Amino acid sequence: MSMTEFPRSTRRALLTGGAALLAMPSISYGQADVLKIGHLTPRTGFLGPLGEFAVQAAALAAEQINAAGGINGRKVEVLFEDSVNPQTASSKAERYTQRDKVTCIVGEINSASALAIGQVVQREKVLFINTGANSDALRGSDCRRYMFHTEAQNTMMVKAAGRAILDQGLVRGKRYYALTADYAFGHDLLRVANKYLSENGGSIGGSDLVPTELTDFSPFLLKLRQARPDVVICNLAGAQITNFLKQYSEFGLRFPVAGFGFDTALAWGAGPGNFLGTWPVVWHHLLEAPSAKAFTAAFRAKYNRPPENQGWSDYTAMKVIAQSMNEIKSIDPTKVVEHLESGAKFDVFKSREGYFRAADHQLMMEMFAITALPAGQARNAYDIFTTSAAMPAASENLETMAASKEENACTFPA
Amino acid sequence: MEFVFILEQVLNGLLIGANYLLIALGLSLIFSLGGVVNLAHGAFYAVGAYLTVALAPSIGFGGAVIVSPFLVALLGLVIERLLLSRFYRGDPILSLLLTFGLAMVAEQSLRMIFGAAPVPFSIPLFLRGQVFLGEFIYSKYRLLILLVAVVCVAGLWLLLKRTAFGRVVRAGVQNPDMVAALGISLKPYMTAVVMIAVALAALAGTMMAPVTGVTPTMGAEILTFAFVVVVIGGLGSFWGVVCAAMIVGIVRGLAAYAFPPATEAAVYLLMVLVLLLRPRGLFGERIQRFE
Numbered sequence: 001m002s003m004t005e006f007p008r009s010t011r012r013a014l015l016t017g018g019a020a021l022l023a024m025p026s027i028s029y030g031q032a033d034v035l036k037i038g039h040l041t042p043r044t045g046f047l048g049p050l051g052e053f054a055v056q057a058a059a060l061a062a063e064q065i066n067a068a069g070g071i072n073g074r075k076v077e078v079l080f081e082d083s084v085n086p087q088t089a090s091s092k093a094e095r096y097t098q099r100d101k102v103t104c105i106v107g108e109i110n111s112a113s114a115l116a117i118g119q120v121v122q123r124e125k126v127l128f129i130n131t132g133a134n135s136d137a138l139r140g141s142d143c144r145r146y147m148f149h150t151e152a153q154n155t156m157m158v159k160a161a162g163r164a165i166l167d168q169g170l171v172r173g174k175r176y177y178a179l180t181a182d183y184a185f186g187h188d189l190l191r192v193a194n195k196y197l198s199e200n201g202g203s204i205g206g207s208d209l210v211p212t213e214l215t216d217f218s219p220f221l222l223k224l225r226q227a228r229p230d231v232v233i234c235n236l237a238g239a240q241i242t243n244f245l246k247q248y249s250e251f252g253l254r255f256p257v258a259g260f261g262f263d264t265a266l267a268w269g270a271g272p273g274n275f276l277g278t279w280p281v282v283w284h285h286l287l288e289a290p291s292a293k294a295f296t297a298a299f300r301a302k303y304n305r306p307p308e309n310q311g312w313s314d315y316t317a318m319k320v321i322a323q324s325m326n327e328i329k330s331i332d333p334t335k336v337v338e339h340l341e342s343g344a345k346f347d348v349f350k351s352r353e354g355y356f357r358a359a360d361h362q363l364m365m366e367m368f369a370i371t372a373l374p375a376g377q378a379r380n381a382y383d384i385f386t387t388s389a390a391m392p393a394a395s396e397n398l399e400t401m402a403a404s405k406e407e408n409a410c411t412f413p414a
Numbered sequence: 415m416e417f418v419f420i421l422e423q424v425l426n427g428l429l430i431g432a433n434y435l436l437i438a439l440g441l442s443l444i445f446s447l448g449g450v451v452n453l454a455h456g457a458f459y460a461v462g463a464y465l466t467v468a469l470a471p472s473i474g475f476g477g478a479v480i481v482s483p484f485l486v487a488l489l490g491l492v493i494e495r496l497l498l499s500r501f502y503r504g505d506p507i508l509s510l511l512l513t514f515g516l517a518m519v520a521e522q523s524l525r526m527i528f529g530a531a532p533v534p535f536s537i538p539l540f541l542r543g544q545v546f547l548g549e550f551i552y553s554k555y556r557l558l559i560l561l562v563a564v565v566c567v568a569g570l571w572l573l574l575k576r577t578a579f580g581r582v583v584r585a586g587v588q589n590p591d592m593v594a595a596l597g598i599s600l601k602p603y604m605t606a607v608v609m610i611a612v613a614l615a616a617l618a619g620t621m622m623a624p625v626t627g628v629t630p631t632m633g634a635e636i637l638t639f640a641f642v643v644v645v646i647g648g649l650g651s652f653w654g655v656v657c658a659a660m661i662v663g664i665v666r667g668l669a670a671y672a673f674p675p676a677t678e679a680a681v682y683l684l685m686v687l688v689l690l691l692r693p694r695g696l697f698g699e700r701i702q703r704f705e
Contacts, residue, residue: 044521049531049629182675208674215626215635216433218426218556219670219677225551226419242532242627250537250553250625252544269532269627308531381534 034077035070035331037062037321038096039314040089040117041107041132043082046212046238049265050109050310054131055080056303057311058106061318064298071325078318089113093120093128103331104128106317109310111135111185118144122413127333129321131313134261135188136408139360143410146333148340148361150317150348152282154189155403156367158260160280160391162196164369165258168278170231171197175205177229177255179220179244181237182209185261189235192403193260197233205229210236217247224253234259234277238266245270245277264370265308267385272378275385278371283312283350286387287368292349306382312349316363320346351390357399360410364398366390418549423667429556431663432563436618437640438647438655439570440611446587446650447600447607448502453513454493455615456637457520462486462616463623463632464524467535475538479620486616487609494608502604517633524630537624559621566614567656573610574652583607587650642681646688648695658696 039058043051062078070076079100083089089108096102097120105121108114109132121128122144130138130149139153152160165171176197180186186209194204206227208220224232232255236244241262248257257277264284267275285296285306295315299307307315323346325331328339341358348354354365370385378384392400437459444452465482466475473481493516501509543554574580585593586600593600619632626632639662647658662681669680676683688696 043530044525045631048525048631049529052525052530208670210674211676211678213635213678215632216430216666218430219423219667220674222419222422222426222551223671239532239627239629239631242629246536246625246627250542250555251551252553265531269534269629271534271536273536274534 033074035072035074036100036102037076037078037318038093038100038102038105039078039080039107040083040092040096040105041314042084042109042113044084046240047109047132049239049269050132050263050308051082053265053308053311054107054109054314057299057307057313057315058318060299060302061315061322065318065322071322072329072331076322083108083110083113083117086110086112086116090116090120093117094124097121097124097126102126103325104321104333104336106314106321107131108133111138111188112183114138114147115142118142118147121146125333127321127336129317131317132310133185135185136192136403137184137188139362139403140408140410143360143412145412146337148356148363150313150320150363152280152365152367153362153403153408154185154192154261155407156282156362156401157262157280158189158192158196159401160367160369160388161258161260161262161278162193162200163391164278164280164371164388165231165256166200168256170256170258172201174201174230175203176231176233177206177224177227178204178208178233178235180207180209180235181240182211183237185237186235189261193233193235210240212237212240214240215243217244218251221247221251221253224255225251229255231255232257232277235261237261238263239269241266242269246274249274249276262370263309264385265310267370267372268308268382272373272381272384273375276372278369281309281368281370282365283309284368284370284385284387286383286385287350289349289351291347295349316346316348320348352394352398354398357402359405360403360408362402364402366392366398367401420668420671422550423671424664425550426552427664427667428660429552429560429663430666431659431661432560433618433622434636434639434643434662435563435656435659436566436614437636438643438659439567439652440614441637441640442644442647442649442652442655443583443607443611445644447583448498448509448604449506450498450501450509450513451506452498452611453510453637454516454520455513455612455640456633456635457517458486458490458612458615458633459619459622459636460524460630460633461489461520462619463628464528464533464619465616466620466623467528467533467628470535475541475624479617482620483613483616487613490609490612491605494605498608499601499604517637521630521633528630530630532627532629535623535628553625555625562617562621566617570610570614571652579603579606639681642685644695646685646695648692648698651695651697654695654697 041051041054062076065076081092104127106129111133114130114133128147132151134154136154180190259279262279324339340356343355345353345355348365350366354363369388441455462482466478469478537555541555545552643658647654665680665684670677
């Protein structure tokens with residue numbers, strides 16, 4: 001390139017750059033024209049199916065944010081990475097903050113990886129919104145000042161499904177058999193589930209920890225048949241739930257099934273006729289709120305399938321970030337954290353608005369329980385369940401679904 | 415009473431073993447004759463399953479059972495001629511890298527074409543239902559899988575033992591140089607063996623698609639077990655692999671019964687034990703060129 005081609009544009013760039021520097025005297029956030037958000041979530045492995053929805057929804061949100069004028073007049077650019085496992089998640093989070101100078105990190109599904117990212121952002125002082133990891137510990141003993149959660153915690157999932165099966169008469173005086181994924185998430189979920197069920201008059205008829213690599217459930221189905229419980233509680237994770245559902249219906253077992261951790265993609269993967277039971281979800285595509293319908297329609301138009309609850313979470317996190325930074329006219333992470341802690345209200349694509357609880361950074365919001373339609377009643381491959389009313393009811397405090405301070409205390413480390 | 419339930423797990427274990435068998439036998443054949451540890455073998459299983467899901471709406475499940483393994487065999491032909499055939503005499507690490515790469519390409523391709531989410535697929539209506547034998551309950555469809563596995567094992571055994579083709583393959587496993595000295599080129603035999611092996615893997619994928627999650631990672635998941643079965647059974651031993659598949663199935667069933675968290679680990683412990691006591695596997699033959 002010769003020198004004569006760009007003197008004007010260079011001078012303009014210099015001026016703009018100088019202005020940007022004056023506006024932000026202390027910290028530079030990379031290039032002045034684009035604002036980078038680092039998306040980090042499992043895209044391969046047993047959580048990969050959910051990560052795919054997360055990536056699609058985050059891309060859709062960025063598109064919409066940019067179409068509406070970006071954040072403080074700057075275009076948003078989302079970087080995408082596969083978080084793979086806690087070690088990789090940690091090093092990729094470091095690369096995002098140190099090399100790419102991202103404004104914030106969005107994503108994750110695996111609780112152990114979310115914990116690793118939480119440690120990085122705490123050190124680097126960058127905002128992280130966890131969109132998929134459920135472990136209560138992330139909101140309790142492992143909570144971090146710079147980590148927020150749009151994903152529901154395990155307690156919220158258990159209370160949502162618990163209320164639904166309590167109404168169906170499947171808890172009081174009933175014996176349950178629990179199958180639990182043998183890792184941090186499952187152990188945490190089992191603890192909360194046992195607490196809820198025993199408080200409401202249920203008793204344990206059997207409990208097995210299942211390795212996460214297991215794909216053939218036939219030995220466990222034979223055990224279930226032997227134990228003859230009143231209800232089967234499925235606390236499995238990811239694609240395992242799909243395997244379990246397919247094989248459960250293959251063996252023709254008739255015990256009612258309920259689970260405390262779920263994602264609708266797993267129901268879709270099992271297929272109509274195989275999907276059964278009652279499960280909690282943080283969101284689903286059949287919600288009637290206008291903003292929910294708009295999100296579903298936009299996602300369908302772009303990707304040719306309805307969004308899944310994991311997609312909802314990443315979409316919501318992106319919108320929360322854009323709205324917050326636009327409202328406070330700053331991208332300073334500390335100011336954004338203060339804003340989110342102030343109880344600012346957000347449209348979270350449900351009937352009621354949500355807000356982050358200052359004590360543990362959990363998004364306070366409505367929850368739902370879905371119940372499989374009987375075989376033959378599904379209209380298509382996606383609308384294969386009915387939904388409960390929003391929980392809690394409109395008259396109740398949103399915080400009744402979440403763990404109390406006594407149940408799950410958080411002290412933010414300095 | 416307790417005894418009945420344990421017996422039930424043992425029988426179920428035998429049936430689970432049959433699932434691994436079709437994949438393990440092919441893996442063992444390719445390794446014995448070509449010296450290639452085919453890490454892409456699980457990928458053919460996954461491709462078989464996805465082809466079934468894609469084809470079943472138009473040609474039915476019955477049609478897919480035939481067409482899907484056939485198409486995968488053709489894929490095997492192309493891959494064997496273009497890639498694998500260059501590595502039979504080379505450093506084993508090269509073919510290991512090649513097939514490892516192929517497995518990743520296949521997994522990511524499936525993810526890009528069909529998406530990462532499990533693809534719904536159910537047992538055809540006429541094959542659904544359960545069989546009751548006193549206390550014992552079993553799924554009709556799994557008995558069909560067992561039948562298919564038995565027929566394939568018998569067919570493969572007859573092919574290897576009773577045909578001219580089989581004699582050359584067995585001779586090639588033992589001493590390829592002698593076979594060459596007799597003026598027989600092993601090339602076409604190797605191509606045929608790869609085609610048969612990957613078709614069996616695809617057939618396993620087809621049969622398992624209705625009862626397991628059809629996801630891009632399904633190949634990698636099954637491969638580990640098939641590999642363990644081959645190691646336990648012993649290299650070059652047909653019946654060793656068959657026995658090992660059954661033993662692995664039974665060990666899994668009993669572990670699930672007695673101590674569920676060790677359901678998967680028990681299989682690896684078994685492998686360690688076998689390798690300590692019989693480094694060549696249960697029925698492993700002494701193969702000169704691998705010593």
